[in-house]
Amino acid sequence: MKNLKLNKKDVYRVPEGYFEDKPAQLLDAIKDIKPIDNTPTVISIAKKVTPWLAVAAVLIIGLFLYNSISVTSISLDEIPQEAIEEYIAVEYSLNTREDVLYSSVSGQLMNEDEEWLEEYSEIDIPEEYIDEEIDYTLTNPFAL
Amino acid sequence: MPQQPDPEIMKLLRNKQYEQAFNLMVKNYQERLYWHVRKMLYFHEDADDALQNTFVKVWRNIKKFKGDSRIYTWLYRIATNEALNIISQNKKRHLSSDNEQKSLAQKLVSDAYFDGDEAEAKLIEAIAKLPEKQRLVFQMKYYDNMKYDDISEILQTSVGALKASYHHAVNKIKESLIIKEI
Numbered sequence: 613m614k615n616l617k618l619n620k621k622d623v624y625r626v627p628e629g630y631f632e633d634k635p636a637q638l639l640d641a642i643k644d645i646k647p648i649d650n651t652p653t654v655i656s657i658a659k660k661v662t663p664w665l666a667v668a669a670v671l672i673i674g675l676f677l678y679n680s681i682s683v684t685s686i687s688l689d690e691i692p693q694e695a696i697e698e699y700i701a702v703e704y705s706l707n708t709r710e711d712v713l714y715s716s717v718s719g720q721l722m723n724e725d726e727e728w729l730e731e732y733s734e735i736d737i738p739e740e741y742i743d744e745e746i747d748y749t750l751t752n753p754f755a756l
Numbered sequence: 757m758p759q760q761p762d763p764e765i766m767k768l769l770r771n772k773q774y775e776q777a778f779n780l781m782v783k784n785y786q787e788r789l790y791w792h793v794r795k796m797l798y799f800h801e802d803a804d805d806a807l808q809n810t811f812v813k814v815w816r817n818i819k820k821f822k823g824d825s826r827i828y829t830w831l832y833r834i835a836t837n838e839a840l841n842i843i844s845q846n847k848k849r850h851l852s853s854d855n856e857q858k859s860l861a862q863k864l865v866s867d868a869y870f871d872g873d874e875a876e877a878k879l880i881e882a883i884a885k886l887p888e889k890q891r892l893v894f895q896m897k898y899y900d901n902m903k904y905d906d907i908s909e910i911l912q913t914s915v916g917a918l919k920a921s922y923h924h925a926v927n928k929i930k931e932s933l934i935i936k937e938i
Contacts, residue, residue, distance in 0.1 A: 623872030623880070624794055631790070634807070635782045641808060642815040647774060649819060 762827040774818050782811060785831050792832065793839040795895045798860065798880065800869040802842050810835040829909045836892065836910065843888075860884050882932040886925050893918050894925040 688696070765784075768777035789810060794803035813834050821830060861877040864870045870877070883891060892911060896902045897918075904915045911918070 623870060623876050624791075624798075624800075625869050625871050626790070626800060627869070630804075631787055634786055635779065638782055638786075638808070638811045639779075641812055642778070645812065645815060647819045648816055 765827055766823055769818070769821060769823070778811075778815055778818060781814060781827065781831065785828070786811075789831060789835045792896075792900060793835050795899055796836075796839040796892070797842060798864060798884070799867060802846070803839075806835065806838045806842050809838040809841075813838065825909065829906065832910045840888070879929070879933065882929045883925075885932060886928060889913070890921050890925045890928075893921045894929075897922050 762784075765777050765780050768774075768780065786807065790803055790807050793806040793810070794800070797803050797806060810831070814831060821827075859881060861874065861881040864872070864877040864880060865874055872880070883894060886894060889911065893907060893913075896907050896910070897904075904918050907913075907918050908915050913921075
């Protein structure tokens, strides 16, 4: 068993003139590099506060727009009768006389020819003519 | 290794004469730093890269140096980190390489800037197998003859831990070399 000594002999070497040329090489390497400046950066309060002011302004404008665009409810009394009649005629195509319409809200007769309606409003239909299979809602769309 | 005082460099730094301070640092410390990283990296090309990177970093941060540690230990710390970075890069390169892996001793013997023989190459290989910090401690103590207090300042480790580390390193190297000879 060979007992090897820990030899301190210098086994490494460098190229000829390495250390003589190195300083010039290093100066060339750093010529375009600026040392990092250690002075603290002063940030003005205006710069810090401005972004928050912008956020607050956006929120306020947003709230203002939201309130002005809000949907308001309209009561049926405010809607023109013609508009209601037209809506019902379209939605409930019942082939009924256009002038025979009932308002479910007011319970009033809405057609112009009130006399005609009065004539028929009190009709008693004989029992033998009542067909139980007839859907009476077709004549009275507001019948429940 | 004798420590050189740095009052001249400190004076230049205080007067914000950074270029002159840098030139003096290079002049006073380039060789010592080179041999320090060379012993960590073994090959001249890697040591040259580490030395270059070290002084570029020194220049970049020269205004930040406040003198709270000695210039010597500041430079050594930067140089050690740069050498460790190169070791890490080399490890990744070797892991991804498909080439047949030569042993360190084999590579050293065939290196143009290695003057030792096969036995010395094997010694270096045994040192290289030590855990990283143990290897650093061994090299700084054995090859650079640094005091434990200085090593402690560079590696940020207590003197007691360094002494234990060095003792273990010596035993491991001896065992490794003796086993190879059986």
